Amino acid sequence: MWGACLVTLLSKRLLFVTGKGGVGKSTVAAALGTLAARSGMRTIVAEVAGRNDVPHALGHPHDAALPEETEAELGPGLFWMSIDPQHALSEYLHDQLRVGALADVLGQSRAFGYLAAAAPGLQELLTVGKLWELAQVQRRTPGGRPYDLVVVDAPATGHGLAYLTAPRTFAEIARTGPIARQARTIHATLTDARQTGVVVVATPHELPVTEALLLDREVRRQMGLELERTVMNSLVPARFSARDANRLREVLATAATSDGAPPDLRHRLAPGQAAIRAALSQASQARDQRRQVDRLRRGLGHAPTPLPFLYSAAVGPEEVGVLADRLERAL
Amino acid sequence: MSLGARLEGKRVCICAGSGGVGKTTTSAALAMGLAARGRKVAVVTIDPARRLANSLGLAELGNEPRQIEPERFESLGVEMHGELWAMMLDPKRTFDDLVAGLAPDEESRREVLANRIYQQLSSAVAGSQEFSAVVKLYELERSGEFDMLVLDTPPSRNALDFLEAPTRLTNFLEGRALRMFLAPTGLASRVVGRGTGVVFSLVRRLTGVDLLQDLSVFFRVLGGVLDGFRQRAVAVDALLHERSTAFLIVTSPEAEPVEEAIYFRSQLRRTRMPFAALVVNRVHPAELLEVDPEDARRELASGVGDALARRAAANLTDFQVLAERDRESVARLVAELDHPDPVLVPHLDVDVHDTYGLVQVAHHLFAASAPAA
DSSP, rough: OOOOOHHHHHHHHHEEEHHHHHHTTHHHHHHHHHHHHHHTEEEEEEEOOTTHHHHHHTTOOOTTTOOSSEEEEEEETEEEOOOOHHHHHHHHHHHHOOOOOHHHHHHHHHHHHHHHHHSSHHHHHHHHHHHHHHOOOOOTTOOOOOEEEEEEEEEEEEEEHHHHHHHHHHHHHHHHHHHHHHHHHHHHHHOOHHHHEEEEOSSSSHHHHHHHHHHHHHHHHOOOOOOSSEEEEOOOOOOOHHHHHHHHHHHHHHHHHSSSGGGGSSSSSHHHHHHHHHHHHHHHHHHHHHHHHHHHHHHTTOOOOOOEEOOSSSSHHHHHHHHHHHHHOOO | OOOHHHTTTSSSSEEEOOOTHHHHHHHHHHHHHHHHHTTTTEEOOTTTOOOOHHHHSSOOOOSSSOOOOHHHHHHTTOSSSSSEEEEEEOOHHHHHHHHHOOOOHHHHHHHHHHHHHHHHHHHHHHHHHHHHHHHHHHHHHHHTTSSSEEOOOOOSSSSSHHHHHHHHHHHHHHHHHHHHHHSSSTTHHHHHHHHHHHHHHHHHHHHHHHHHHHHHHHHHHHHHHHHHHHHHHHHHHHHOTTTTTTEEEEOOSHHHHHHHHHHHHHHHTTTTEEEEEHHHHHEEGGOEEEEOOOHHHHHHHHOHHHHHHHHHHHHHHHHHHHHHHHHHHHHHHHHHHSOOOOEEEEEOOOOOSHHHHHHHHHHHTTTTOOOOH
């Protein structure tokens, strides 16, 4: 049975996953998508800004060509797309002008190309517009079937916010006309907590936590939304107590004095010393991480959802599956 | 070759890489190390979370470089033979200053800065941050006040955002077609031809007339600064190609940053920008792979007891997985970047976010180089 939190989370139509660069946004987005798809929801994970991380996380080899379909099914009920603003623009023109020939005239016009590049925030607006379109019960894409959930693997903090606020920015610039009207409609969807949720991912380190707290404040200030969830990713387990660490340190010190050279300077490590070094490193990492978890919890006023650090060489389908299980239990 | 040697004779060092790989830390530690070795260095960062300021122990930094007191480092055993300066880039300020400086008179300056399209352009548009960063770099370089500039590139998910920023803005600002298009009479109608009428009316159907009017006002007021702006963008792009400029690619051993680093290197090649070195952060030591966890367990059992020895051995096994991944990542980078000796910074037990951490990282960055004379 799902927890209330997960039910609420997956009842949205649009979930934006953001956070500092490198914290595992794509992995968390893929895990959320997997979780939703498993329960029978028709789900799409959408990437923006030219990224293609999700297919790799779901097992698509790095050196293989990416799926050619724009909305590619990577697993049962789990779709993926990387949004290309140029393509979104052409789609938009066809949708708006109805007459394909007219849309092509405009799309291929150099002057229009300059205009599209010149209008501030248009690229972001087109991207968000496409996300909005994916989330519509009545798709505007000819032949497009509706999704139950759109998970957005959004850019890092600052750029992520720029996408969320692009429709409003653009509506303010254009003021009147169809585009301004549409931008306002999209903005209304993005600021409606029943339809849109923002999930912030952090890792237990100084800067990712700082940025998560910043996002918490800014999403509220600029969008009027409360963060739907904050996920603390890459938590290492507490494997060694302070007492364990002290005992290991003593053994290391004895070994160092017994043969004269400090272990760092020796060419080869003795197996025991290698194990102690790894253990002490793990222990100090776990201790630092607990401090950051506390900091995030205090700053947010509630506990973030924990996800474990995985001691594995790469994030693949198996790892994403493990994280989806963990999310299912933790939420 | 050491990092110090690779940056010999360079005046600008641009640190690039995907988010979360330790770019800001690497930039700051590199600048500090170079300053310690006698150069007058300024490190420039876009820093929404004030990470540079924090790691230097400062409450904040402004849009102009300020010197970091050498005492901060001397108390940690680092002797400053040169000077370390740091600044936090304010992209909007930089952009405004540039436009203000290029405006022919006070009135056009005011008009540009007050234009709504301009205001969005200078703050909200992807690429304007990147452009501001290189503009600032260019200005500092031209000032001749520093021997070395280190730029921490803005956090973006796509490395190309940075390399293409000047070109993209030049293309946009040149916008001849756009200007012609916005005045669909006279020269425009003759040059662009019949298409314009149709295009113009189609656009109006989509945008309404307001946006077009604002854009035409924008281009009129910007007209006065346009040429200067374009020249600046060209000069900035030239600076990125200079022989005295060096790109430093920063990565961590995880799969995605590694792919990004390889891609970035190929883009540097394509755009003929000078690559100098690769820094791989947070590498788990390869020596861990030379031991057998089972031997470790046996060796430790008598000293710390069976249970703890078993846990330590199991943990070592996990670390070996990471050490093996890191070794493979480094090998892949060496092959793909055709760069035989990357600088490896070990996975440090501390989360680097203070001056002490910077000193440690700098120590690793410059490990192979001779100490300052």
